[in-house]
Amino acid sequence: xxxxxxxxxxxxxxxxxQGAGQLRRNxxxxxxxxxxxxxxxxxxxxxxxxxDALRRSVTNGFTGGFAGLTYYIEIFHNxxxxxxxxxxxxxxxLCVPALVALSLGLALALDESVPGHGALxxxxxxxxxxxxxxxxxxxxLLFHQNGLxxxxxxxxxxxxxxxxxxxxxxxxxIISYVWKNVGYNMVLxxxxxxxxxxxxYEAAAVDGASPARRFISITLPCLKPTVFTVTVLSLLGAFKxxxxxxxxxxxYPPGSVYLLQHTLNNWFAKLEIERLSAAAVVTAAVIxxxxxxxxxxxxxxxxx
Amino acid sequence: MMKxxxxxxxxxxxxxxxxxxVMTLCASFMGExxxxxxxxxxxxxxxxxxxxxxxxxxxxxxxxxxxxxxTSVYLRMFWNSLLTVVxxxxxxxxxxxxxxxxxxxxxxxxxxxxxxGYIALMMMxxxxxxxxxxxxxxxxxxxxxxxxxxLPGIFSxxxxxxxxxxxxxxPYELVEAARIDSAGEARLFVxxxxxxxxxxxxxxxxxxxxxNWNLIEQPMTFLKSQDKWPxxxxxxxxGESNVDVAFAASIVTLLPTLLLFFYCExxxxxxxxxxxxxx
Numbered sequence: 298x299x300x301x302x303x304x305x306x307x308x309x310x311x312x313x314x315q316g317a318g319q320l321r322r323n324x325x326x327x328x329x330x331x332x333x334x335x336x337x338x339x340x341x342x343x344x345x346x347x348x349d350a351l352r353r354s355v356t357n358g359f360t361g362g363f364a365g366l367t368y369y370i371e372i373f374h375n376x377x378x379x380x381x382x383x384x385x386x387x388x389x390x391l392c393v394p395a396l397v398a399l400s401l402g403l404a405l406a407l408d409e410s411v412p413g414h415g416a417l418x419x420x421x422x423x424x425x426x427x428x429x430x431x432x433x434x435x436x437x438l439l440f441h442q443n444g445l446x447x448x449x450x451x452x453x454x455x456x457x458x459x460x461x462x463x464x465x466x467x468x469x470x471i472i473s474y475v476w477k478n479v480g481y482n483m484v485l486x487x488x489x490x491x492x493x494x495x496x497x498y499e500a501a502a503v504d505g506a507s508p509a510r511r512f513i514s515i516t517l518p519c520l521k522p523t524v525f526t527v528t529v530l531s532l533l534g535a536f537k538x539x540x541x542x543x544x545x546x547x548x549y550p551p552g553s554v555y556l557l558q559h560t561l562n563n564w565f566a567k568l569e570i571e572r573l574s575a576a577a578v579v580t581a582a583v584i585x586x587x588x589x590x591x592x593x594x595x596x597x598x599x600x601x
Numbered sequence: 602m603m604k605x606x607x608x609x610x611x612x613x614x615x616x617x618x619x620x621x622x623v624m625t626l627c628a629s630f631m632g633e634x635x636x637x638x639x640x641x642x643x644x645x646x647x648x649x650x651x652x653x654x655x656x657x658x659x660x661x662x663x664x665x666x667x668x669x670x671x672t673s674v675y676l677r678m679f680w681n682s683l684l685t686v687v688x689x690x691x692x693x694x695x696x697x698x699x700x701x702x703x704x705x706x707x708x709x710x711x712x713x714x715x716x717x718g719y720i721a722l723m724m725m726x727x728x729x730x731x732x733x734x735x736x737x738x739x740x741x742x743x744x745x746x747x748x749x750x751x752l753p754g755i756f757s758x759x760x761x762x763x764x765x766x767x768x769x770x771x772p773y774e775l776v777e778a779a780r781i782d783s784a785g786e787a788r789l790f791v792x793x794x795x796x797x798x799x800x801x802x803x804x805x806x807x808x809x810x811x812x813n814w815n816l817i818e819q820p821m822t823f824l825k826s827q828d829k830w831p832x833x834x835x836x837x838x839x840g841e842s843n844v845d846v847a848f849a850a851s852i853v854t855l856l857p858t859l860l861l862f863f864y865c866e867x868x869x870x871x872x873x874x875x876x877x878x879x880x
Contacts, residue, residue: 574732
């Protein structure tokens with residue numbers, strides 16, 4: 298502590314000598330130099346091309362003239378786009394909270410006191426290593442009309458269902474999403490839980506707080522920064538679920554799992570670049586707003 | 602008592618989670634007749650009920666032999682994967698470490714806004730940047746070359762996000778102490794940043810390998826010639842005509858990731874935890 302203070306004082310003195318403005322300018326330049334390679338790559342491969350997409354979304358594809366919001370209005374009257382947006386929204390609204398709750402539950406259950414917790418943790422992480430392409434094959438085996446999951450309705454003498462079709466396909470997609478990501482989030486939550494000081498719990502126990510009360514008043518608030526990360530990464534994973542839907546059912550899957558990515562992909566295949574650009578701009582704006590919103594919600598202590 | 606109930610439930614859940622992999626492994630050692638008996642029902646035109654693949658009655662390596670020895674397709678795709686994934690992972694480690702250090706250690710205008718942009722970029726589904734990226738790669742004459750996957754992959758913002766979280770936990774005092782020894786900023790990074798960051802970088806490499814071994818959309822869109830496709834597209838390609846090798850192919854596809862998983866689990870776990878670190 299003593300040395301720290303001494304160092305801080307030294308830094309300040311050096312800062313005063315050089316002039317604080319100069320020092321800050323140097324710092325900024327050095328920082329930007331470190332980021333330069335990464336930023337240059339992002340500019341070349343994403344940001345600048347994306348500006349081009351923005352331009353295309355307001356430019357008439359045939360005449361080259363300014364098209365205003367024509368394409369934006371058009372996509373919001375496009376039935377398949379609207380269906381896809383609704384499906385994607387519903388998928389995310391269902392799967393992300395389910396995943397967060399389940400992985401938090403697992404993290405709470407699987408603490409260090411459980412015998413063999415290392416092996417159990419490895420088991421829950423294992424699906425991460427399973428390539429998406431294998432998942433498609435397993436879907437077929439499990440959820441097909443004649444598949445293994447239908448043993449359950451058969452046991453209850455109910456008719457067997459083809460889970461890969463109709464509304465059930467969404468449930469299949471959610472299950473495989475949770476299966477794949479639950480271990481990852483669990484590890485994040487275990488780390489977050491481990492970071493909560495034990496004295497807080499002891500103090501609360503002395504004050505006679507019930508376990509439920511302790512969970513609500515200590516655990517949840519202390520987990521806030523973890524929840525931010527978990528939510529961001531869960532959303533990321535949710536968007537990646539498109540791969541499963543695509544590999545199982547191709548470009549035109551059953552209605553309930555026809556996602557935004559399917560629409561965008563199909564428009565790309567049909568070279569409908571203007572519509573695609575407009576939809577991409579809207580999606581990017583929504584994601585950016587979502588990140589900003591999440592960041593603000595957790596900004597107080599997320600350390601972001 | 603409660604403790605055993607909890608342990609039992611956890612074991613049951615773990616069994617359910619690992620079951621699909623166990624079934625794949627069992628099915629990969631089955632001969633064609635036995636395999637059809639189990640999964641024939643879920644193939645087009647099949648009837649009856651599928652059976653859970655368990656230990657094969659007559660284990661055989663025929664599927665593996667058919668896959669690895671009878672054609673060279675598999676081996677070529679394996680090489681394609683390796684030649685794509687390794688440069689991506691190494692490039693990400695270099696570019697990502699530098700940028701993460703910059704974000705974590707220095708203050709400059711618009712830094713936080715830019716970082717938020719990075720997070721948003723990390724979350725963008727591939728299809729959002731599909732058309733712009735395609736046009737950029739086309740302009741650079743990279744379409745249908747391995748570089749169309751490698752170059753954009755190197756600049757993944759996920760690597761920057763993960764490593765920045767890690768670098769933020771490096772004690773401020775340590776860096777300042779070195780700064781007082783009048784070490785230049787570059788030397789500061791090499792002597793303090795890199796050694797402290799190395800475990801983080803190793804974890805990033807594990808996570809990034811798992812992710813890039815699984816690329817589907819990028820190679821499908823950017824590589825026209827199928828002889829350049831990576832292994833991740835092998836399974837989707839074999840389809841239903843020769844489903845008999847599908848399970849062996851699944852196992853061999855996931856073998857590298859599985860080995861990595863078991864040998865580097867501690868790095869993997871740390872890599873995951875890294876994302877949740879805070880100052």
